[in-house]
Each structure stands twice: as structure tokens, then as C-alpha cells.
Amino acid sequence: MKIQILGPLSAEVNGGSIVPSAGKPRQLLSLLALYPGRVMPVPTLMEELWNTEPPASALTTLQTYILQLRRKLGTAMGPASPAGAKDVLATRHGGYLLQIDEDCVDVHQYEKLVREGQTAFEAGDNDVSAARFRAALGLWSGAPLVDVRVGPVLEIEVMRLQESRLVTVERRIDADLRLGRHAELIAELADLTARHPHHEGLHSQAMVALYRSGR
Known part of the structure; x- marks a missing residue:
């Protein structure tokens, strides 16, 4: 399975999309994908x-959405799959979980690369640091879940990811400045x-890049 959150929502199994067309099932898949292997209550x-106003039929409707996702998942997995859709989108006491590896979701690939970049930066390995940060940012194809109408829980996650992206851009620029790429950064920093x-951090970096480029 391959799931992309950092841009339009995408989820594929064996090359087939399992992204539902209806809004609320898309929200449900997005939230489960952000926490693979964890039970979402x-x-x-x-x-x-439904925010703070769930309908009387909310639990039944939620179960229906889960069944719809399982049907799409089962179709994409095919009859020869050793694990069934119920094993992948599993029911647990009090909630549901998407039983997949974190590396199947681009958010977790991104966060792993950011951690590696920060470790390299702190160790003074600027080439590796810049490369890891650049690879992390390369996973983005737009605003997170840009085509999903998010509710209050996903809204917080989207804001967190957007803030994280800007911090990662700033860290990557720090690594590039250490590597003497001042002139190359001027246009990017002007845009940022x-x-x-x-x-303030970006403005400070812009001044450093201009000064070291002799401008």
C-alpha cells in the first residue's frame, strides 16, 4: 500500500486506487492513514x-464508511492476497486501525528524513543534512490533503504539517548556507x-545570503 497525504490524497494497493469519492470516507481514510498501526478511537x-454534533445514526454510519473502505481495499488486494481487508483495516476495542507499515505513508517518510537531516546537521555533516532535508521536501506535491474537506482533527494535523514544512525549508537553507551556496539561495529566499x-528566520537568512554574495 502507498498513501500520500502531502498534497492531494492518494492511496493505492497493487496499482489500484482505494480513495473513495465521498467526502466523509475520504476524511476517515486520511485520519487512519496518519496513524498507521495505531487504534483511532x-x-x-x-x-x-461530525465535529461536536454527531447525528443519532453516527455509529452506524461510521461502520458503513468502514465497510465501504474495506470493500475498496478488498477489491484492490484481490482474492489471492494472504491478508484480508479486515486484517488491514482492522476493528479493535473502541476503534479502528490501518494495519500497515509507517513507510507506506509519505508523512512518515517525510518525518524520518527530517530527523535524519537534523541529526546530520547537528553532527556538522552539511552535505548529508541538506540532501535529507531536500529529499523530505521533495515528497510534497501541494498543501496536505488539499482535496479533502477536513474536520477539526485533520485541520490540526494539516496545520502542524504546514508549519513543519516551513521549518524544514529553513533548516535546509541553513545547511546550504553552511555549504557556501549563498548566491543560489537569493532568489528562493526573496520568494520566501x-x-x-x-x-524573522527567513529574513535573517536572506540578509546572510546577500552579504556573503557581496550584494
Whole structure:
């Protein structure tokens, strides 16, 4: 399985998409994918789907959405799959979980690369640091879940990811500055400071790049 959160929602099994067309099942898949291998409690799922005003039929409707996702999953997995859809999208006491490896989800690949980049940066290995940060940022294809109408739980996750991306950009630029890539950064920093006029770190980096480039 391959799931992309960092841009439009995408989820594929054996080359076939399992992304539902309806809005709330898309929210459900997105939230489960953000926490692979972890049980998402029913109240959290309900909060995402209906905020603080779930209908009387909320639990039954949630179960229906889970069944719909399992059908799409089962179709994509095929009859020869050793694990059934119920094993992958599993029911647990009080909730549901997507039983997949973290590396199947781009968010977790991104966060792993960021950690590796930060470790290399702190060790003074600037080439590796810049490369890891660049690889992490390369996983993004747009705003997180740009085509999903998010509820209150996913909204917080989207904000967290957007903030993380900007921090990672700043860290990558720090590594590039250490590597003497000042002139190469000027145009990028001009764009970033225009889009984030109150971000002191980016403005500071822009001044450093200009100064070291003799401008």
C-alpha cells in the first residue's frame, strides 16, 4: 500500500486506487492513514466527521464508511492476497486501525528524513543534512490533503504539517548556507520572504545570503 497525504490524497494497493469519492470516507481514510498501526478511537473519528454534533445514526454510519473502505481495499488486494481487508483495516476495542507499515505513508517518510537531516546537521555533516532535508521536501506535491474537506482533527494535523514544512525549508537553507551556496539561495529566499513577511528566520537568512554574495 502507498498513501500520500502531502498534497492531494492518494492511496493505492497493487496499482489500484482505494480513495473513495465521498467526502466523509475520504476524511476517515486520511485520519487512519496518519496513524498507521495505531487504534483511532471511535469518538475521535466521530469528532472529525461530525465535529461536536454527531447525528443519532453516527455509529452506524461510521461502520458503513468502514465497510465501504474495506470493500475498496478488498477489491484492490484481490482474492489471492494472504491478508484480508479486515486484517488491514482492522476493528479493535473502541476503534479502528490501518494495519500497515509507517513507510507506506509519505508523512512518515517525510518525518524520518527530517530527523535524519537534523541529526546530520547537528553532527556538522552539511552535505548529508541538506540532501535529507531536500529529499523530505521533495515528497510534497501541494498543501496536505488539499482535496479533502477536513474536520477539526485533520485541520490540526494539516496545520502542524504546514508549519513543519516551513521549518524544514529553513533548516535546509541553513545547511546550504553552511555549504557556501549563498548566491543560489537569493532568489528562493526573496520568494520566501515575500510569502512570509513576518518570518524573522527567513529574513535573517536572506540578509546572510546577500552579504556573503557581496550584494
